[in-house]
Amino acid sequence: MNKSSANKLQDLQYFGEFGGVNPSISDSSTYTFLSAKTMFDTFEGNTEGCYLYSRHSSPSNLYLGEALAAIEGTETANVYASGMGAISAVIMQLCDAGDHIVSSRTIYGGTYALLKNFVKKFAIDTSFVDITSLEIIEQAITAKTKMIYCESVSNPLLEVADIQALALLAKKYNLPLVVDNTFSPLSIKPVALGADIVIHSLTKFINGTSDCVAGAVCGTAEFCLSLKDVNNGAGMLLGSTLDSLRAASILKNMRTLHIRMQQHSKNALFLAQKFEADGYRVVYPGLTSHSGHETMLKLMDASYGFGGLMTLDVGSLENANGLMELMQEKKLGYLAVSLGFYKTLFSAPGTSTSSEIPMEEQLAMGLSNGLIRFSIGLDNDIERTYQIMKDCMTYLEITPEKIISA
Numbered sequence: 001m002n003k004s005s006a007n008k009l010q011d012l013q014y015f016g017e018f019g020g021v022n023p024s025i026s027d028s029s030t031y032t033f034l035s036a037k038t039m040f041d042t043f044e045g046n047t048e049g050c051y052l053y054s055r056h057s058s059p060s061n062l063y064l065g066e067a068l069a070a071i072e073g074t075e076t077a078n079v080y081a082s083g084m085g086a087i088s089a090v091i092m093q094l095c096d097a098g099d100h101i102v103s104s105r106t107i108y109g110g111t112y113a114l115l116k117n118f119v120k121k122f123a124i125d126t127s128f129v130d131i132t133s134l135e136i137i138e139q140a141i142t143a144k145t146k147m148i149y150c151e152s153v154s155n156p157l158l159e160v161a162d163i164q165a166l167a168l169l170a171k172k173y174n175l176p177l178v179v180d181n182t183f184s185p186l187s188i189k190p191v192a193l194g195a196d197i198v199i200h201s202l203t204k205f206i207n208g209t210s211d212c213v214a215g216a217v218c219g220t221a222e223f224c225l226s227l228k229d230v231n232n233g234a235g236m237l238l239g240s241t242l243d244s245l246r247a248a249s250i251l252k253n254m255r256t257l258h259i260r261m262q263q264h265s266k267n268a269l270f271l272a273q274k275f276e277a278d279g280y281r282v283v284y285p286g287l288t289s290h291s292g293h294e295t296m297l298k299l300m301d302a303s304y305g306f307g308g309l310m311t312l313d314v315g316s317l318e319n320a321n322g323l324m325e326l327m328q329e330k331k332l333g334y335l336a337v338s339l340g341f342y343k344t345l346f347s348a349p350g351t352s353t354s355s356e357i358p359m360e361e362q363l364a365m366g367l368s369n370g371l372i373r374f375s376i377g378l379d380n381d382i383e384r385t386y387q388i389m390k391d392c393m394t395y396l397e398i399t400p401e402k403i404i405s406a
């Protein structure tokens with residue numbers, strides 16, 4: 001029987017050092033060896049189950065990795081000090097100087113900047129493509145290409161990557177398909193759809209309390225071990241390892257992920273449908289008007305819905321700023337970047353999280369000035385939230401008619 005991801009997570013049952021219901025936290029940077037020979041073997045990578053030093057691995061990090069592998073259906077997972085720590089480790093592990101990456105152009109701003117500006121130092125070149133066009137992607141592949149990179153649901157435009165189709169293309173050229181699944185934990189399982197490596201910013205939905213940054217790489221045991229290799233592992237050598245205390249706290253938060261995702265999705269779908277019916281330009285993959293709606297339906301586990309992210313175009317940056325300030329005043333949430341929090345978060349991506357992307361490229365990909373990105377919270381009464389939001393918009397005279405004519 002094919003157990004669902006949430007069941008697999010639920011079945012991970014640990015006993016702490018004193019029989020506690022949570023595993024004990026490994027509060028050590030270094031570990032003792034009873035024999036000097038075992039220490040040597042561990043350095044050589046020949047001793048399984050031995051801990052050496054916490055930058056390499058720690059029991060708490062392994063527990064969290066096990067939980068992430070359970071939800072993504074991979075052999076194993078490594079955890080990192082941030083999503084960017086995970087992404088940079090994967091890129092540096094898979095690419096040598098002179099190599100090439102084919103990446104979606106609608107990706108998280110930090111990843112875009114890393115690929116566009118930073119890895120240039122190592123002569124790694126990236127072609128940014130429209131990830132919904134297999135033809136364009138295939139044309140971009142060269143003999144030097146080492147991976148295809150995308151986000152399952154992209155930031156901030158919520159473009160849905162057809163992971164099944166991309167995986168077939170990647171296989172044809174023997175390339176790994178690397179998918180950042182930060183926006184759609186549980187609802188999309190990239191590896192089951194043919195992807196090779198899954199990345200998460202745990203900072204967002206998986207942790208869900210906006211109290212830390214963390215990341216993960218889910219994949220084969222071989223790849224995850226290679227990242228930890230003491231001689232050649234990008235994770236080990238670049239040093240973006242997660243702290244054990246934080247790993248333990250994220251693992252506890254992860255236990256409610258399935259319930260939270262359902263509520264985020266339910267609330268976001270409600271607001272998206274309401275505002276669309278009112279005549280506003282809303283982007284949400286759960287709307288039939290969304291270009292990726294059918295693809296998402298094909299890929300997703302319907303019980304978790306279409307996720308907590310939506311965008312609303314209010315016509316101008318001035319409108320966006322005014323509305324965000326008023327909504328914050330009315331306690332609807334926070335004018336803040338990031339996502340996956342229990343309260344609603346909103347920001348104008350063009351001037352914040354996607355500001356790394358040059359203005360003309362932003363416009364080319366449909367990132368307009370008046371766009372507000374919402375990460376919808378776990379609000380108890382979403383009908384009430386809608387009414388308050390609506391009142392804010394009426395007060396500021398942000399009407400659909402005015403936006404269209406602007």
Ligand SMILES: *Cc1c(COP(=O)(O)O)cnc(C)c1O
Binds near residue numbers: 083108182203
């Ligand atoms: C936030 C985010 C990242 C970066 O994660 P950090 O934990 O902030 O380093 C990467 N990808 C996506 C899709 C994100 O939303």
